[in-house]
Amino acid sequence: MSSRYNHSPNVLVTLSNRYRHNSWNTLSRRYHSTVGITSIARASAATPRLIAAATREVAAADRFGTVTAAIYQIVGAVGALGVVAASKLTFDALLQPESARFGLTVSLLALAFMTALTGSVGALQTQQHRLLGERVSQRVWDRVLDTTARADLVTYESAGFATSLERVQQNALTRPFAVTTALLGLTGSLLGVVTMSAVLIGVEPLLVPILLAAGLPAVLLARWASRTEFAFAHRLTPLFRRRNYLRQLLTQRPYAAELRAFHSTKPLRERHRELNAGINVQLRQQVRRRQLIAGLTTIGVALSLTAALLAIIGLVRSGRIDLPAAGAAAIAVRLLSSQLGTLFTSIGGLLESAPFLADLERFVASAPPSPATGEKRPLRQGIVLRDISFRYPEQDRPAVDAVDIEIGAGEVVALVGENGSGKTTLAKIVAGLYDPDLGTRRWDGADAPPADIRASVTVIFQDFVRYQMTLRDNITISDGDRPGDEESVHDAARRAGVLGVTRELPHGLDTMLGRDLDEGSDLSGGQWQRVALARALYRDTSLVVLDEPAAALDPRAEHELFADVRAMLGGRAALLISHRFSSTRMADRIYVLDAGRVVECGTHDELMVGAGQYAELYRLQSAAYR
Ligand SMILES: Nc1ncnc2c1ncn2[C@@H]1O[C@H](COP(=O)(O)OP(=O)(O)OP(=O)(O)O)[C@@H](O)[C@H]1O
The missing domain is CATH 1.20.1560.10 (ABC transporter type 1, transmembrane domain)
Incomplete structure (x- = not known):
């Protein structure tokens, strides 16, 4: 790195x-x-x-x-x-x-x-x-x-x-x-x-x-x-x-x-x-x-x-x-x-x-002299990572080890794997938050500065932030430079399924959320998660990385989200990380990570045919529901 x-x-x-x-x-x-x-x-x-x-x-x-x-x-x-x-x-x-x-x-x-x-x-x-x-x-x-x-x-x-x-x-x-x-x-x-x-x-x-x-x-x-x-x-x-x-x-x-x-x-x-x-x-x-x-x-x-x-x-x-x-x-x-x-x-x-x-x-x-400001780029072909390795300071083994992945424009790609297999780390490399120690990360076939990658990719992490601000601020904070016109805020809220929440709040989008600073309206875990999703969609980049976007959603909400995930994404490409295999089976391509390495790759059907780790984990999970 x-x-x-x-x-x-x-x-x-x-x-x-x-x-x-x-x-x-x-x-x-x-x-x-x-x-x-x-x-x-x-x-x-x-x-x-x-x-x-x-x-x-x-x-x-x-x-x-x-x-x-x-x-x-x-x-x-x-x-x-x-x-x-x-x-x-x-x-x-x-x-x-x-x-x-x-x-x-x-x-x-x-x-x-x-x-x-x-x-x-x-x-x-x-x-x-x-x-x-x-x-x-x-x-x-x-x-x-x-x-x-x-x-x-x-x-x-x-x-x-x-x-x-x-x-x-x-x-x-x-x-x-x-x-x-x-x-x-x-x-x-x-x-x-x-x-x-x-x-x-x-x-x-x-x-x-x-x-x-x-x-x-x-x-x-x-x-x-x-x-x-x-x-x-x-x-x-x-x-x-x-x-x-x-x-x-x-x-x-x-x-x-x-x-x-x-x-x-x-x-x-x-x-x-x-x-x-x-x-x-x-x-x-x-x-x-x-x-x-x-x-x-x-x-x-x-x-x-x-x-x-x-x-x-x-x-x-x-x-x-x-x-x-x-x-x-x-x-x-x-x-x-x-x-x-x-x-x-x-x-x-x-x-x-x-x-x-x-x-x-x-x-x-100790910090770089000026903050690197990147330029937002459209994704026309795709982002391709080749032979990527990354090791955290003071760690003996790499968290991501010689990984090849690609996400084409408009594609939905999933990352699955057991705890600690390197999914979040890889997502941070895709989003330009970490630079790889080895390997290449090419955007539409060309090298792009990390700042440009950061400007062009939106990430929502599993431990997303619950801003103690209004609902509108919670959505628009992902793109401070953009004037928060009613239509785009409304569009992001609708795609993420936040409109139902908005209607129940006393002041709609202008309701204070959270109770840490003021006597605001608190939301449930799942409602907060939808708000975080709306924030990701409001930023309007060609690629979004969603790390466990449905972890707090109830089964109906999760089903609604993934049944029509492409409509929700509105043409954006997505890298989806999830432990719930039902959420990732519709992906165009699924990468299975194990100890930092990609051990399998293919569609759900292809991976189920080969009796590898994916098929084993999928069967384990579905057996639990029988
Ligand atoms: N900030 C950090 N500093 C040092 N090591 C880290 C850091 N973050 C993660 N790791 C290590 O890197 C490895 C991969 O972690 P990562 O969070 O990418 O896994 P994951 O697949 O996303 O796990 P989970 O499914 O539990 O979220 C783990 O061994 C973890 O201990």
Whole structure:
């Protein structure tokens, strides 16, 4: 098979050769290099690039919102500077009223105004971050959904892809918000650090390096946190997947009846509890690691703050600065320290998110760059598959092995065989959903791209989807490009025998079906199956593949369907898969599959004459009805 995922359980590993060298990826590798002095230098060199990449992401999501947030940051920084200046004025008015430029009342009013300004800007910022975080999250989700839409079926079904998708889903929701918050925190605190440093340099330049010294260990600790967090997410994703699956089983409607009938809620809850316990053990270890890192960071910041305050006391004692200047310096030191705290936390947040975002980039790169759109082709002669083989990833033997089949234009061809003989797999190859590893698939005598085959063949699987939408949507969703004119919807419904159902529904074609989302009208299994058939016929392709189209139909409905299947198909060719031999005996040709190989082929009468597998299975089934 041409798919690059065929023999690899992990899409990301397979894709490492095609690894796209973008900023997130480059940065992620940087942050996973060895710890040491050189890595500090690398981290500091990479941080501006990381910030630039994050800024691009956030700005691409919402340019206006980003500018607004930046304005709030600037106003916040100016406000903080104003608080220090007003404090200095207040100290001057209080301690040296004779030489003060303003009186106590004016100074206090200025202090109150500046404090109110910084406070209210803080509240505005919080709401703006929320808005921006949501926009970034939406953009990331769009990219995830684009990727899943582009991924071919084999990729989609591989365990590696599913695990990557789960991990990306878990983080796509939270990380972009964390990056946005970190980025905005970083710009705001950077402004704050610059302004407060300018104030302190005016008092005593030595105070600035004392406070900045806390930064180096803080950044290193943040890198450590980033590594442990990514490794933790990698370890836990399989557990989260299993737990999510159990939660679906335990909460979703399709499973409710069987779970109650088997009293299986209790054992499933027990498994859920065991998974929770396993997750809790790992989470506790991770939380302890993070607490240690946070504790060490706080100690570093507290030490530098104490050192700066001691330095101020020393300056006052030695008479190098007066008391009002010392008071303003103490406030500036306190503000600078908290701005530095925000700065380091923000850098830490960005560092922590970088590997997750690189993971997202790898995931996005794992699907083909653009969705292949095919062209619908009429079937004039037929589709011919020669010497076709297909093996699923990680499987020892091929599911389809050197198969030859053909379906002529307008023909009804049946595939029969025991469970696991490869019928559905072969149907997916016919429909262009899987590419064969070996062999040829020719459409009207010529090779056709898989996308064209997919556009020209309609498939309804045994586990068809029951869309929780209106009946009309359930029919027309198979051909979104076509305007759903009343006549074609009606025609598909009539051919599939849905008109009787439509008449009974309160709003006809516009009745909501299913009860998962709204209080819609639910249908019986057989009625749903007819709706799925109408969906296949609405798409109007020259070839339809029907996998067990009558599995849920009652004997009368099944008889009606197959008695005049050609009229129902309206000239379309069909590949019919069924375990009910009564349904397939009218086919122009029947292929019998066994362990992935075609072992017999012919009309019903021809196959009954040769006493092979078909004749044996047919007699077994008809004996049951005698
Ligand atoms: N997604 C998959 N990944 C790996 N193996 C698969 C996958 N789907 C099917 N198989 C395997 O391929 C073989 C053929 O399966 P297939 O579903 O094509 O059989 P089938 O004839 O349609 O069976 P049934 O009559 O039960 O529907 C089986 O051995 C099955 O286990």
